[in-house]
Amino acid sequence: MLAxxxxxxxxxxxxxxxxxxxxxxxxxxxxxxxxxxxxVERALITxxxxxxxxxxxxxxxxxxxxxxxxxxxxxxxxxxTTQEAVPGEVxxxxxxxxxxxxxxxxxxxxxxxxxxGACRGQGACRLVVSGDYKRxxxxxxxxxxxxxxDVFITEATFGLPVFRHPDARDEVAxxxxxxxxxxxxxxxxxxxxxxxxxxxxxxLREAGYGEPIRLHGAMERLTEFYKAEGIALGETPxxxxxxxxKGIVICPPSAIQDLWARRFAxxxxxxxxxxxxxxxxxxxxxxxxxxxxxxxxDWDDLCRTIAETQAEEVWVTHGQEDALVxxxxxxxxxxxxxxxxxxxxxxxxxAGEGG
Numbered sequence: 001m002l003a004x005x006x007x008x009x010x011x012x013x014x015x016x017x018x019x020x021x022x023x024x025x026x027x028x029x030x031x032x033x034x035x036x037x038x039x040v041e042r043a044l045i046t047x048x049x050x051x052x053x054x055x056x057x058x059x060x061x062x063x064x065x066x067x068x069x070x071x072x073x074x075x076x077x078x079x080x081t082t083q084e085a086v087p088g089e090v091x092x093x094x095x096x097x098x099x100x101x102x103x104x105x106x107x108x109x110x111x112x113x114x115x116x117g118a119c120r121g122q123g124a125c126r127l128v129v130s131g132d133y134k135r136x137x138x139x140x141x142x143x144x145x146x147x148x149x150d151v152f153i154t155e156a157t158f159g160l161p162v163f164r165h166p167d168a169r170d171e172v173a174x175x176x177x178x179x180x181x182x183x184x185x186x187x188x189x190x191x192x193x194x195x196x197x198x199x200x201x202x203x204l205r206e207a208g209y210g211e212p213i214r215l216h217g218a219m220e221r222l223t224e225f226y227k228a229e230g231i232a233l234g235e236t237p238x239x240x241x242x243x244x245x246k247g248i249v250i251c252p253p254s255a256i257q258d259l260w261a262r263r264f265a266x267x268x269x270x271x272x273x274x275x276x277x278x279x280x281x282x283x284x285x286x287x288x289x290x291x292x293x294x295x296x297x298d299w300d301d302l303c304r305t306i307a308e309t310q311a312e313e314v315w316v317t318h319g320q321e322d323a324l325v326x327x328x329x330x331x332x333x334x335x336x337x338x339x340x341x342x343x344x345x346x347x348x349x350x351a352g353e354g355g
Contacts, residue, residue: 016116020338024036027114030094030098031093035129038054039057039058041057045060048065055070063085067082072222087142098115128147147309152313152314153317155297158296158298159320168199175189179209190255191273193252197215201234214236214239214250246265256269273355275355
């Protein structure tokens with residue numbers, strides 16, 4: 001649900017272009033919601049994670065990959081009708097124009113540029129809803145593309161200066177060093193089923209790891225979809241929990257603490273997440289080998305992105321809104337928190353995504 005204090009028109013030049021309803025962000029001119037938290041007539045979806053892509057909308061517009069991911073997760077009848085959004089192609093919906101632009105988060109993820117010919121008599125207004133995004137290199141999806149806009153709606157999952165993510169390749173090197181040091185121990189790597197797991201696999205292959213990467217059953221269907229999209233992940237058989245299994249096993253983060261994990265040979269527990277920057281979280285979850293690999297921007301990349309958009313106004317959604325709002329205001333950029341609930345800390349999501 002949404003914080004009730006923010007339901008209603010937004011007090012800015014973009015007030016006619018995007019507003020808040022109990023279902024989420026709504027474009028009156030186009031008659032559509034973006035990543036709505038409840039079933040709606042028409043939904044534009046930024047990516048396939050379950051806190052953004054929900055079942056039951058009458059009509060869904062998203063990239064081809066996101067539509068396929070939603071069908072894998074929810075079944076072919078996840079929406080009444082669907083429409084493929086081609087990245088970079090401008091489509092007219094009612095009185096608004098929309099364009100999906102790569103977000104670099106997971107396969108098929110996109111920012112959504114919404115434009116209207118006039119906003120309160122001040123000429124065309126360009127507004128970008130970022131969805132979730134990252135700037136770090138990812139061999140499994142298209143890279144983020146900054147878009148010049150008047151209003152930028154940004155996530156802030158890691159919107160504190162303490163969050164500065166290292167190069168993911170260096171974190172994968174730590175994993176491979178541990179595998180070499182402890183060849184008789186199973187390395188259980190907790191990674192979210194959509195995006196993170198496949199990114200870790202791809203980085204392992206790029207680093208020269210040629211052994212089978214065994215998967216928990218929850219990873220199979222999405223991994224096979226990534227392979228069908230031409231992403232080189234190598235041999236990824238389903239694992240049978242057994243003490244004879246060595247090498248690397250990728251599983252949902254929750255599985256690390258299950259009885260299932262105890263069936264392996266003295267496992268080394270690892271977790272690939274931006275939250276592993278907070279060592280207390282690693283200790284709390286019993287993670288022996290924290291891997292700081294995030295599919296979200298860190299503090300520096302959030303600030304860099306806002307500057308690159310040249311936005312006059314920034315709305316900050318799920319995450320650490322206050323720090324980023326303060327950073328914007330200190331640089332003369334109008335900014336406000338949206339206090340959207342139902343998004344964000346996907347680590348707590350039963351689907352096991354995020355970070």
